[in-house]
Amino acid sequence: MPALRTFFARLAALFTRRRRDRELTDELESHLQMHVDDNLRRGMSPDEAHRHAVLHLGGVEQTKEIYRERRGLPMIETLLQDLRYALRMLARNLGFTAVAVLTLALSIGATTAIFSVVYGVLLRPLPYRDSSRIMSIFEINPEGHRSHLADPNFDDFRDQNRSFQTIAKYGENVVSVSGARQPTRTSIANVSPDFLQVFGIQPILGRNFATGDARKGAGPTVLVSYGYWKQELGSPQDLSQSHLKIDGAVFSVIGVLPSGFRFPSDVDLWLPADLDGENPSRTSHNYSAVGRLRDGVTVEQANQEISAIARRIHATSSEQGDYLLKDGTVVPLQDSITGKARSPLLVLLGAVGFLLLVACANVANLLLAQASVRARELAIRSALGAARGRLVRQFLTEAFLLSLIGGGLGVLGAFWGVAGLVALAPENLPRLDSVSISLPVLVFALLLSTSVAVGLGAFVAVRATSGDLRKALVEGGRVQAGGQGHQRVGRIIVAAQIAITLALVVGAGLLGRSLMKVLEVNPGFRVDKIVAMDVSLPWVEDPKAKAAQAIFFSNLIDRLKQIPGVRNVGAVSALPIADGGLPDGMFLQMTQNELPKTVDGFGPLLRQKERIGSADFGVATDGYFQVLGIPLIRGRIFDERDGPNSPHVAVISESLARDRWKSQDPIGHTIEFGNMDGDLRLLTIIGIVGDVHDYGLDLPPRPTVYVDLFQRPRSAITLTMLIDADTRLVTSAARGILQDLNPEIPAKFRTFSQVYSASLGSRKFNVILIGFFGIVALLLATAGVFGVMAYSVSRRAREIGVRVALGASSGDVLRMVLGQGLRAIFIGVAIGIIGSLALTRTLQSLLFGVNATDPLTFAGVTLLLVGTALLACYIPARRATRVDPMIALRHE
């Protein structure tokens, strides 16, 4: 206790130093006077009384010094002294300070901003209780990829595992919902009843699903998100009157989930899965699965168990083939959400780290130049008895001050930076909403600034205080101490800067070239002037009801064509690129005679490899191909001949025709693709259309089978309108028509070009950021080269003067100075190229159409860098040639 008290007393004394000094003086003075008074009383003469008292009491100043040391905290006082001194130094060299602080602020700010994204997306725990125990569970398909789960497989995983407390499945969908404020297209999830237990949450109002709610034929129930409850339902406390019409059926709202719970992301309504019963097939992969591990079970144990169950299914299932699972796996939920974002983000972090290094190198050079200007001051301090440790501490203090000011400004900048990053970030970057300047990010920024300070300070201090400092004094202020050494270190720093910058710019170049290559890809369809309109009708199974929906869509298309400015209208089950592609499946090549009478009859056919083909399955109208400009290569597209009762037809994509039928003409052949929509009627191929990159420009086109919407009706479609009028006029007219046909059906509009450019978002994001970092690094490195060369020329003015006086031509001088710079540049470039060759390999997965060692990029970047650096050398070198020997010699 007394020790703690003492500490606080001493700490407090730091702030009241002046008053306490005065008090001590007074106290000692009064002590002396009292002593003198006593002496006088004893009969001494005034002089003697005074002398006696002073002798008895000892040195006043000494006492004060001892007293002061006891009173405050000497360590902190020295620190404060160093700080005051450092502040004075920085204030005196405002230009230097501003450049150093801004350089550090820019780089620390950029690094902090990027780190906040990395932290928010990859590192920050998911906002659920013990979120690290929540796992995603996948099937592994024969190709080795993760896939969704089929119902019976999920049931086996659930019933046979001992690793999980709970596992639940969920499927996502977008449906039409009415009964709330207005009909909307809303994201929903179909979940098994113990879905919420996995996340450890409970409804804040109402109740959770009970087992009975998921039973076939149970009264439909729904849980709603907090936001939906507030905005769409008007936050009723009593849910008994809340009903929603979802895809035509009426659901009772039974509970409200806590605010902030949106899993899967953007979902507003959770419905029990399998209200119509489970799908008995082991090859219909319709659900994702999550589970919470039991206490004490590791991810690896769970993984092994699920894998064993999966392999058992594989070994015993009767449904052998390309679509039956081969294995199973367990991955932490967080990893499965952010898996794809990981490598681009880490590349970004690496890139900004490089920028930081280049920036620090510049500041180090600035500090070194400063230090050699201060050589005289250091010499004097050292001559007056300052220990080397004290001088080192002075440099460290200055570096700390610079870094912390820079870091502080950087963090302020990072607030804007993060807002900008979030705005710029591609839509498919997961967890963007959890990106912010949070406490861990601030701690990171502080640690970063501190390590920058320690690095810079220690480096400069050791350089500046090594050797015999006092030589600077002996040389009569000519300040040559360490001059040569400092210049050499400067050039080494410049070489390092050039190497790092080269690697960064090469990375930016490779990504930029990839983006250009992607943009060169012909998507296979038109992008501009297309408005998409998503419409979904209640899901129905009855063929008559389906036919009625087809007529509804046919009417809608006819009415939409009447809108002024609409040139053509089509419909498709899913837009390429935008909707993540079409579903794929297995089809069978067969003739009408071979068609089995019962489903069981398909078994033997499925084992005949030569019959089986694999393709994406799209439902479209003839207008769709015209609107998107997908070319007809041979045969014809659907027309009025193909009514619901005439033979069903299909149009296939060029690559499917080529790969599947090789030299044969597929037109006229028949296939069976009933597993996609339950319709077992054969499809006659009538035409071949161009390939479409429907999973993204950087992925190869997929073989596709298109069927006619009016023969194979479905409830949810996307209408595509080719327009030459204002988008808003068209959308409001279209909305009016839909309302007129059925006021309960919502529509969602988007322009195809929006969707298309969003698909390039993550590439553009990387190119913009890394390109920006590259440019900044290039500027910094150029400034670094220029600074070192200019400094070196100014320090060597005398030497150059002597050379010129002895007959060196200006060409000689130019060559000498340039030569010195060139050596640093070439060493830097060489190291940079070797380093880049090693580093760009990590970029491989982000590249498209260019090799990680693309010679063109490497050559271009090297030229750019050497050119800029040479220019930066040339200006100081020119200045060197104009040195007047007389002035230079007299100068010092």
Added chain:
Amino acid sequence: MTDKKDVWQGTLALMVLKTLQSMGPLHGYGIARRIEQTSGDLLSVNYGTLYPALLKLEQEGYISSEWGVSDNNRKAKYYKLTRAGRKQLESEAREWEQTTEILARFLSPEEES
């Protein structure tokens, strides 16, 4: 004067506390005088030892100080014992007595062996 002993820190603190206990609030000069007198002028207390010791005691919370006026009208800082100081004095005095007792036993001529 040359044969007078300087006090060392640990014991000085105890003497200061004891002095304040028996004399009540007192200024630095008074404390020094009192200690010198009590020691029969064997000890000499100068500024350099007294004031840092007073500061330390004050920081530890054993004494507190206040400006006042002395008998002959001089402004002086008066120190007085706090409650923590009283306790500290008791325990230190006890320890000191023990120590001296033990040492005395060692140093006194052995009575039997």
